[in-house]
Amino acid sequence: MEDRRHTSTHYEKELKELKDGLLYLGGLAENAIKNALQALLERDSELAKKVIADDTAIDRIDSENEDRCIRILALRQPAARDLRFIATAIKINGHLERIGDMAVNIAEKVLLLNEEPQLKPYIDIPYMAEITQRMIRQSMDSLIREDVDLANQVRKDDEIVDNLNEQVFRELLTFMIEDPRTIRTALIIMQISKNLERISDHAEGIADMVIYMVTGKSVRHNPSQEPKGHLA
Secondary structure (H helix, E strand, C coil), X not given: CHHHHHHXXXXXXXXXXXXXXXXXXXXXXXXXXXXXXXXXXXXXXXXXXXXXXHHHHHHHHHHXXXXXXXXXXXXXXXXXXXXXXXXXXXXXXXXXXXXXXXXXXXXXXXXXXXXXXXXXXXXXXXHHHHHXXXXXXXXXXXXXXXXXXXHHHHHHHHHHHHHHHHHHHHHHHHHHHHCHHXXXXXXXXXXXXXHHXXXXXXHHHHHHHHHHHHXXXXXXXXXXXXXXXXXX
């Protein structure tokens, strides 16, 4: 009996370490977006380079979390709800690593933009970045709290970011048509907007996995579906 309790205690510790690792990775990813946007708005090339360099930490935590998942699967053979959590953790870990990559992409575009005159004040892009950061934060909160309603809110916010991305595209297209000299700069800004839209997609993917973990239902290919409640 003593050995069984000891094993259970270690198992719970391993699950907690995995959850903590995901939260830490989420914080790094959110901070990367914040710094990339600040580098954009302040035309700060050094900060942009820091975002790129800091991605090594995101990659390292990603690998550590993945190793934890594999180890738990191999040694603990989780079932039912624990198994759904591990499956969720693997997917969420991948989404967060990709968000870090998107922040790096934005930082790389900032370095290119800083070689050009500023085209226009940024309005929609900072708003997009604000929403995406909130989506990451709320999706991770929904994981910890097992909150399906909060996860569904994240999924709804993705549509806002999609609409803003289209708005940025239309505005920049107008610039390019009116003055072909703006084409290079406008295309780089479009790529930044697209990266923010993809970050939003990854945050939505995290929310989808939280819903799967809590309810056992997949909503990835059913965007209008909003499951509620819990599955034991």
